[in-house]
Amino acid sequence: MLFCVKNKKEISVYTPIRLLAISFLFIAKSGVAQTNIPLKEDTVYLNIPAAEQRFVSMNLTLLSKQYDVKIAQSNYLQAKLWYNPNLTYGQTLYNEDSKKFFDNNYPGGEVDRTFQLQELLTIGGRHSATAKLAKLNARESEFQFEDLLRSLKYQMYTDISDLYNNQSLVNMYSDEEEKIRHLVESTKAEYKLGNASGNDVIRLQAQLQDIIAQEITSRQAISNDEQDLGILLVYRGNTYIVVKDLGIANGEIPPYMAVLDSAKNNRPDLKLAYAGVQYNEQNIKLQHSTAIPDLTLGVANIGAGSVIPNYWGITANIDLPVFNRNQWNSTAAKDQKKQADLNDSLALYSVMNQVTAAFTNLYRINNQYTQIDSQYANDLNEMMTNAISNYDKRYINLLDLLSQISTYIDGKTNLINMKVQYFNAIHAINYTTGIDIIK
Helix, strand or coil: CCCCCCCHHHHCCCCHHHHHHHHHHHHHHHHHHHHCCCCCCEEEEECHHHHHHHHHHHCHHHHHHHHHHHHHHHHHHHHHCCCCCEEEEEECCEECCCCEECCCECHHHCECEEEEEEEEECCCCHHHHHHHHHHHHHHHHHHHHHHHHHHHHHHHHHHHHHHHHHHHHHHHHHHHHHHHHHHHHHHHHHHHCCCCCHHHHHHHHHHHHHHHHHHHHHHHHHHHHHHHHHHHCCCCCCEEEEECCCCCCCCCCCCHHHHHHHHHHHCHHHHHHHHHHHHHHHHHHHHHHHCCCCEEEEEEEECCCCCCCCEEEEEEEECCCCCCCCHHHHHHHHHHHHHHHHHHHHHHHHHHHHHHHHHHHHHHHHHHHHCCCCCHHHHHHHHHHHHHHHHHCCCCCHHHHHHHHHHHHHHHHHHHHHHHHHHHHHHHHHHHHCCCCCC
16 A cells, blocks of 8 residues: 655654554455445346246236236126025023923924025126126236236336347447557557657547446446346346347338237227226116115014914015115216226327337338448448557557547447337337237
């Protein structure tokens, strides 16, 4: 450890004991910093098919949401069941004649007991209306699951493309960093010999620090992308995820009307909005049927306690709808139906506009992407290699070198971004249509 001392007065400040304490402090901080660095042990080389398979089979959010579908289906099956019959039994608690408890025998051979069997009947159709409502609720749960699957899958694609983008940039920055470090060292050697200026060394060092700063930014973004993908694909926190290639499809873009029709027929959120309309239509029927009271029918047998010994009879029980005819619940159901109609129209217009925007974006990017010269990337690499060689031989000056470095970095960055944008545009159109219309 070096300490810069400007004059003799400053020497007295740094006594041996204080220097020793400062040294231990720096060592301690260094040790803490090293132990806090997260270590990643496993490396996963990810491609799109493997990611899709793992996502469907491992994603915890989807696995949890599947139970909502099963729960809604069970609720529907439960709602279809009829009400259980009600059985009532009564007998003597204490017999005054025999002075015994639970003795049903009376003089004359009479037996005091009561049986009653009742069954609830929904004469207004409330039972069937409730079952149909539960069935619609099960369908809504299925559409909600499909929409969640669609959204999370699209998030996975964007995370993968972003990770690929940043990893490609880091690879480029690392290569450039190595080349420019070589130039810095060689220029320093030339400076000592008097063949280069100090400004050349400083400008190369500035270029090197700029590349390092951009590399650090991309590495931070990689950490965020790996964290998101680790959650989506259920990887442990000590796993490196490396995207080797995006595997962009070369399928033709379908006509706009075909894309729009596909969205109208397949979008789960649009199906969910329409199911909401059906649900509220059925709810109106349920509220109307609830206004009709339920009828309870029964059979009764009364022993010695009846006016007629061993009495058998039938019973009927029904509420009189004088005050409560469920009128306000019916009114609320009608308003909910109107609200559902508006939500359905809003969902349809949203889908149409999303499809238009996604289709336009894909069409524009496709024209740009397909017009890129296949040799352009190789030409950039060759230009950069020649620039380094020519500067080493002093065929070009530093300004020409820095200009070509900037051209190379911009060109490579644009190529990477264009590939990522094309990949995202394809999956955006698939997301807006609800199916993989471009594979």
